Amino acid sequence: MSNKAVSYAGAGKVEVIDIDYPEFELKDGPGVNPANVGRRVDHGVILKVVASNICGSDQHMVRGRTTAPEGLVLGHEITGEVVEVGRDVEFIKKGQLCSVPFNIACGRCRNCKERKTGICLNVNPDRPGSAYGYVDMGGWVGGQAEYVLVPYADWNLLPFPDKDQAMEKVLDLTMLSDIFPTGFHGAVSAGVEVGSTVYIAGAGPVGLAAAMGAQLLGAAVVIVGDLNAERLKQARSFGCETVDVSQGNPKDQIEQLLGVPEVDCGIDAVGFEARGHGKNAETEQPATVLNSLMEITRAGGALGIPGLYVTGDPGAADEAAREGSLSLNFGLGFSKSHVFVTGQCPVMKYHRGLMQAILHDKAPIAKAVNATAIPLDDAPRGYADFDSGVAKKFVLDPHGMIRS
Template sequence: MKAIVYNGPRQVNVEEVPDARIERPTDVLVRITTTNICGSDLHMYEGRTDFETGRVLGHENLGEVVEVGPAVDRVRVGDVVCIPFNISCGFCANCEKGLTAYCLTTNPEPGMAGAAYGFADMGPYNGGQAELLRVPYGDFNCLVLPDDAKEKQNDYVMLADIWPTGWHATQLAQVEAGDSVVIYGAGPVGLMAAYSATFKSASKVMVVDRHPDRLAKAEEIGAIAIDDSRTSPVDQVMELTDGLGADRGCECVGYQAHDPQGHEHPNMTLNNLVKSVKFTGTIGVVGVFVPSDPGSPDDLFKQGEIAFDYGMFWFKGQKIGNGQCNVKHYNRQLRTLIHEGKARPSWVVSHELNLDDAPDGYEHFDRRDLGWTKVVLHPGELS
């Protein structure tokens, strides 16, 4: 099968690799028709993780079931499914609590919890930027889609990661109706957090970034665009909130946050949120941070540590929630919003490419080229 293979920093290629196949009785085999390039793929693309060369990328996947293992009971050949990026068993202590991002059985690395497709340090599984994908524990991990899946697949594929993750950011931040919310980062996840905040009837949604195309996307859903290259984003938030700060804040950038001059500061968005959010406010962090980053220009973060403004955080009585999204906790309800015509998360999509064009897509998306807000790949078509 064709697949997108990582061959080193900024080197991804379309290659022929062995077909994905059923390996265990509980597996489902999916012919991928829609798969996304995610912002977190760029950490691996840029060589900032220990992702092994020769592995297939891709954790935002949708397609048609072509084969099921003999122990699969619910999922049927011909079903169109969206697959959470979390690979979870459904029966461990964490999965039973709904904490599927921290499955205790699917990552064979000792002392680790949580697995994902085509992702560094999250198990040995290949990704779905390919023609076929093996889905372990298919009955548990496949979200079967309604009969409008073919015409809405660019919407439904967002249920694999970015919309549930954006929703998770607002859940961690405890966004409620009437709240003012500031979101740092207008990449796809930040835009989905803004989208989610509007669904929760936030009174004011502010999105901080400096890329004009991304800020324009935020404005399309009624968010207030804050360009941090013009003046301090904290000052702009305070001005928009009568000097009080936002009720809630979301971090959707992660450890490769850059200032307007292009210098990397892994603590920048976290500390700006402490300053931007009111006394007793709440912060949700879904941007990726890692236990160590030898490639970081920041000496502390080489060891996975950051200079966090804990004194001010404590003094303001704020709360913070963080971690990867438990996709299955949200994807069914969000699927219903799409099916009933209440939501169209594909509004973030800027480019649809064939699998063969993925290397160009990675290059443009990694450079944040104007207009490249979200890239969808189509290895095949739904029947």
């Protein structure tokens, strides 16, 4: 059976290629850890991919800002229909429509049992934590494809209760695989509660998801900062205040909005390719967001950091940043007793509750992030448009099931 997929083809390039149809065994290939080759996956299922989204963290790889090998099949935001069930799968059934957490987790290790599924100890021989189609994450084949293998299916998959209802809301539900839980996790980690004032750095899809998450948690004011006017307009479309950081330090604009130059909660939805503020807005300064969040978050507040930071960045501006070392004003954070929460979102901690919010019309996340379905063959254009800064979240539709 054919299986087209999107692969990284070198800095600035992606290609749609033919790859093998999945089997219940990990094969060798670009990015696959040698210790995972030959690993049996009888606990897995094969999905017919209904939706697989282009993510900002994919863009880091495509820009050549990681050590991702050429030929790596991309895609960790997956929603699909079960078409084959492995021998050891007990509860997931053929025909179910399911959301796939981007974290691959075994359900058996200490971290999984403590709901820390973003740092599972058993699925990646290199380090804790794994994901589909991502550099240094064990080599599990990505889901920007027609078909994909999902391991530990009984544990990992979130089946939707009604397939027809789910297809009606599939553009919302596809956000459950990553950005909605990730943004929500940023808001939870930052301590957002009823009446909070919140500043979110970054108006890309994760920042917008964090904004909606903060609204769900009862924030009084949600402020989103960015350099991109179109993305700031998208944030305002669902009730956020905005700050244009190209005009200078966000603290001054926050004071104009709130009457004080600080917020209760800060969220970094930018990550390691951050730029400066004001006259330095076109210069990459990877510590800018974290340092500004420490400045504007009140003493005793918290910083949720769902923005991606890496240990290897060959395109960084200096030697330290190439290894993930940033010039942080950590003394300021210490003096203000800030809490910092970093790392991959443990998607399974949130996705069922957020699914319920979507199904019961409490969270129109697709509208908030301007979800836009495109054919799999249009993936190179989608990557290029997303990289140019358009205020859209591109959803790949391999089988035409969304558009039909």
